[in-house]
Amino acid sequence: MKTEVLKSIKDSEEEYKKIISTALEEKKRTIADAEAEAGNLIAKAQKDAEEYKNKRIADARSEAEKNFAKIVKDGGQHAEALRKRATENLDKAANMLVEKFKVKLNV
Secondary structure, eight states, X not given: OHHHHHHHHHHHHHHHHHHHHHHHHHHHHHHHHHHHHHHXXXXXXXXXXXXXXXXXXXXXHHHHHHHXXXXXXXXXXXXXHHHHHHHXXXXXXXXXXXXXXXXXXXX
């Protein structure tokens, strides 16, 4: 009877050691899986952030190019309008100079 009790205790200890060992292995595997998943999530987040950044830069560049083209177009139109007005006033200005010069000569 004593030996049976001791054998039962020893068997129980062996069983608990196996359970603890299995639990520790499961813990290690769970931690490794979680770390791998976290690494994958971080990599995906970094990739997504990089793609978002590149898209925003491309959008900003496109918007800047549109604004630049509009400014150049508006500036060209304004310069053309000034050139036209200057050309229209050139004859008047030349006539005024000639008249002033004639007045000075007659003085």
